[in-house]
Amino acid sequence: MPSVEIIAVGSELLTPERVDTNSLWLTAQLNELGFEVTAKSIIGDQRERLTQAYRQALASADVVISTGGLGPTEDDVTRDCAAEALGVPLEHWESLWDDLKAKFARMGRPIPENNRRQASVLQGGESLPNPHGTAPGQWFGREGGALVLLPGPPRELKPMFSNHVMERLRPLAGASVLVRRTLKIYGLGESAMDEMLAPLYPRHPEVTVTTLFTALDLEVHLLASGATSELGLRKVTPLELAVREVLGLYVYGETAQSLAEVVGQQLLAAGKTLVTAESITGGLVAQRVTEVPGSSAYFLGGFVTYSEDMKHHVLGVPEGMLAQFSAVSAPVAEAMAAGARARSGADYALSLTGYAGPDGGTEEDPVGTAYLGLAGPAGVESRRVKFVGDRELVRSRCAQAALDWLRRALLA
Amino acid sequence: MPSVEIIAVGSELLTPERVDTNSLWLTAQLNELGFEVTAKSIIGDQRERLTQAYRQALASADVVISTGGLGPTEDDVTRDCAAEALGVPLEHWESLWDDLKAKFARMGRPIPENNRRQASVLQGGESLPNPHGTAPGQWFGREGGALVLLPGPPRELKPMFSNHVMERLRPLAGASVLVRRTLKIYGLGESAMDEMLAPLYPRHPEVTVTTLFTALDLEVHLLASGATSELGLRKVTPLELAVREVLGLYVYGETAQSLAEVVGQQLLAAGKTLVTAESITGGLVAQRVTEVPGSSAYFLGGFVTYSEDMKHHVLGVPEGMLAQFSAVSAPVAEAMAAGARARSGADYALSLTGYAGPDGGTEEDPVGTAYLGLAGPAGVESRRVKFVGDRELVRSRCAQAALDWLRRALLA
Numbered sequence: 146m147p148s149v150e151i152i153a154v155g156s157e158l159l160t161p162e163r164v165d166t167n168s169l170w171l172t173a174q175l176n177e178l179g180f181e182v183t184a185k186s187i188i189g190d191q192r193e194r195l196t197q198a199y200r201q202a203l204a205s206a207d208v209v210i211s212t213g214g215l216g217p218t219e220d221d222v223t224r225d226c227a228a229e230a231l232g233v234p235l236e237h238w239e240s241l242w243d244d245l246k247a248k249f250a251r252m253g254r255p256i257p258e259n260n261r262r263q264a265s266v267l268q269g270g271e272s273l274p275n276p277h278g279t280a281p282g283q284w285f286g287r288e289g290g291a292l293v294l295l296p297g298p299p300r301e302l303k304p305m306f307s308n309h310v311m312e313r314l315r316p317l318a319g320a321s322v323l324v325r326r327t328l329k330i331y332g333l334g335e336s337a338m339d340e341m342l343a344p345l346y347p348r349h350p351e352v353t354v355t356t357l358f359t360a361l362d363l364e365v366h367l368l369a370s371g372a373t374s375e376l377g378l379r380k381v382t383p384l385e386l387a388v389r390e391v392l393g394l395y396v397y398g399e400t401a402q403s404l405a406e407v408v409g410q411q412l413l414a415a416g417k418t419l420v421t422a423e424s425i426t427g428g429l430v431a432q433r434v435t436e437v438p439g440s441s442a443y444f445l446g447g448f449v450t451y452s453e454d455m456k457h458h459v460l461g462v463p464e465g466m467l468a469q470f471s472a473v474s475a476p477v478a479e480a481m482a483a484g485a486r487a488r489s490g491a492d493y494a495l496s497l498t499g500y501a502g503p504d505g506g507t508e509e510d511p512v513g514t515a516y517l518g519l520a521g522p523a524g525v526e527s528r529r530v531k532f533v534g535d536r537e538l539v540r541s542r543c544a545q546a547a548l549d550w551l552r553r554a555l556l557a
Numbered sequence: 558m559p560s561v562e563i564i565a566v567g568s569e570l571l572t573p574e575r576v577d578t579n580s581l582w583l584t585a586q587l588n589e590l591g592f593e594v595t596a597k598s599i600i601g602d603q604r605e606r607l608t609q610a611y612r613q614a615l616a617s618a619d620v621v622i623s624t625g626g627l628g629p630t631e632d633d634v635t636r637d638c639a640a641e642a643l644g645v646p647l648e649h650w651e652s653l654w655d656d657l658k659a660k661f662a663r664m665g666r667p668i669p670e671n672n673r674r675q676a677s678v679l680q681g682g683e684s685l686p687n688p689h690g691t692a693p694g695q696w697f698g699r700e701g702g703a704l705v706l707l708p709g710p711p712r713e714l715k716p717m718f719s720n721h722v723m724e725r726l727r728p729l730a731g732a733s734v735l736v737r738r739t740l741k742i743y744g745l746g747e748s749a750m751d752e753m754l755a756p757l758y759p760r761h762p763e764v765t766v767t768t769l770f771t772a773l774d775l776e777v778h779l780l781a782s783g784a785t786s787e788l789g790l791r792k793v794t795p796l797e798l799a800v801r802e803v804l805g806l807y808v809y810g811e812t813a814q815s816l817a818e819v820v821g822q823q824l825l826a827a828g829k830t831l832v833t834a835e836s837i838t839g840g841l842v843a844q845r846v847t848e849v850p851g852s853s854a855y856f857l858g859g860f861v862t863y864s865e866d867m868k869h870h871v872l873g874v875p876e877g878m879l880a881q882f883s884a885v886s887a888p889v890a891e892a893m894a895a896g897a898r899a900r901s902g903a904d905y906a907l908s909l910t911g912y913a914g915p916d917g918g919t920e921e922d923p924v925g926t927a928y929l930g931l932a933g934p935a936g937v938e939s940r941r942v943k944f945v946g947d948r949e950l951v952r953s954r955c956a957q958a959a960l961d962w963l964r965r966a967l968l969a
């Protein structure tokens with residue numbers, strides 16, 4: 146399997162906080178194409194060090210992919226260092242400069258002279274268009290390999306890789322490809338899932354299984370190599386079916402599907418509509434639902450009733466109920482859901498009220514506790530959930546729990 | 558400031574899922590000690606490539622820290638490659654071998670012959686004890702620097718670094734620590750900002766400036782070293798003040814502050830409350846506002862009126878207005894804001910209506926166009942904004958634009 150090294154450029158990636166997510170995404174794409182990533186680095190903006198890094202990577206790997214450092218400023222040293230490492234000059238492309246000028250004109254802004262740098266291309270290389278930003282990418286083919294320069298922002302890098310680099314890499318890929326199937330799971334702990342699945346693995350020795358535990362759910366990745374993706378799939382599919390059988394309803398989707406997307410498909414197929422009534426999550430459920438293109442076909446809207454006053458006036462939660470049970474209680478969750486459903490005319494209403502922290506909570510219902518409500522054609526119900534984590538995590542987990550409840554209700 | 562390169566060893570770190578969290582933790586420790594991390598890499602288990610990586614790092618940086626690859630198996634190539642790169646032999650330490658045998662005896666397990674590898678130390682180096690695992694670490698001092706070999710598991714690496722490496726690094730740290738100030742900027746393009754700031758830099762040669770362009774805003778990082786953080790700040794502060802003066806209202810916050818947090822502080826200080834009325838952003842503005850702990854003190858709630866029906870029934874947008882101007886229009890944005898303000902009793906209401914895509918839009922108002930409304934004590938206004946990007950980015954940018962409008966309104 147041919148090898149790839151990935152080099153990310155930029156001092157800002159060398160802080161204690163930043164993770165080079167581009168290289169993770171690229172690795173997944175490259176594995177699927179049939180390349181192995183053998184090394185990756187992050188190099189600051191020092192010219193000499195970066196030039197050395199390119200030289201070493203070019204000497205060790207078939208393909209070298211560089212990300213970032215293609216901007217218009219002094220720090221953007223990628224082009225210069227790549228040229229030096231390859232021993233070829235940079236050429237000014239007037240056509241690229243014209244494109245850049247046109248881009249700025251469309252935005253109604255004068256083009257800074259700085260941006261002229263972005264019209265320099267490695268001699269013998271190709272320029273890769275960037276409809277999402279100003280920095281064009283570059284492809285420089287070599288005997289059995291290539292050096293590829295991609296912009297750093299993921300929203301620019303990803304489409305450029307998918308639309309212009311993949312087709313160029315395919316002829317360089319080896320005889321075998323790596324096939325990956327990803328299942329998304331909600332409601333199980335990592336070790337509980339591991340115990341359920343471990344007995345299956347020995348019967349499928351050709352499939353590599355990785356489980357990924359995220360803040361919200363679990364992923365099971367099944368990988369196998371084959372001469373074609375069809376032959377790889379023949380190894381993976383029997384294990385996938387076995388995993389689906391063992392995990393049952395815990396499996397909610399596959400690959401990049403979100404829970405909101407799955408619920409959206411269910412609502413669409415059933416011709417039903419949804420409304421939300423949020424307190425603890427402050428709009429997060431509505432936001433996840435509407436992240437999905439076309440969600441206006443089934444999502445009517447939502448209420449974020451943060452104050453007690455709004456719970457009462459907007460959703461009709463009785464003041465006496467708020468006083469007797471507090472805003473974080475099962476009766477209030479049910480009244481919020483029922484109120485939102487009645488006021489919007491939606492088929493289903495999801496509600497959430499709880500304590501996200503860091504402050505608040507009571508002895509019986511400490512921070513991390515929430516009541517979820519679900520109102521539908523069959524009536525209204527509530528559930529108590531309790532999550533650990535900081536404010537963001539608690540909110541996120543509550544939103545996910547509510548969506549999963551609706552998913553299972555729609556399956557019933 | 559002395560430089561450090563970090564090299565993580567192990568093919569298992571080169572998958573699409575794994576993040577090298579050790580290097581993030583080490584970077585935080587090293588920055589505080591007064592070292593700058595200038596490069597980091599992950600290298601698979603290939604001997605030749607790893608030896609080269611050590612050679613290059615040793616030639617470029619004062620200190621090289623290697624993590625992982627110290628286990629007892631064939632793949633654990635760190636010791637051999639480090640020895641080769643340094644040009645020194647490995648020595649068998651009988652005392653380490655005795656320690657390892659004692660460790661296994663305590664666990665009641667026979668010691669595999671393989672583990673003998675873990676008793677090899679670089680000639681002239683020191684062994685670092687590992688109470689949490691079998692792999693000892695190593696310290697190899699060089700003129701003004703060192704090569705440090707640490708085990709990969711974080712629960713072994715962290716105490717070893719804190720208890721045995723920090724004290725050895727301190728004398729090499731020279732006299733200085735790294736001070737970082739981060740300013741957050743909204744409403745400027747990267748190259749426009751660069752042109753505004755570039756004239757300032759030559760007057761502050763001791764400060765390193767990095768700009769970071771994210772999907773939502775810009776960050777300017779100002780870094781300087783000093784014998785103490787106070788002395789470092791003395792270098793950074795004059796440039797920070799100059800940057801603030803040149804950028805004026807474009808600077809909305811610092812370090813990890815979000816725009817929603819800044820707006821929250823303004824509302825809190827003014828004793829004012831906010832409500833939102835969202836269509837295009839589907840709850841995203843409310844979610845960002847409520848991400849901030851304590852936001853219930855100024856955020857009453859929000860309306861996500863996705864359907865026209867909800868815009869009319871919940872917010873009171875006249876049906877005739879929706880028919881005449883369409884839901885994506887300045888009059889509707891204003892009516893949404895005014896309606897939300899009236900229904901909630903909040904001091905300020907922000908509204909957003911637009912086309913997020915991928916489908917929808919009109920000739921005059923294509924995908925990416927939105928109308929924002931702001932209702933306050935002084936009346937109601939609207940604005941038209943137009944962003945490029947996919948659905949997620951358009952929504953995210955609309956939310957940010959609305960929050961920034963409110964921020965500026967609250968400053969006036």
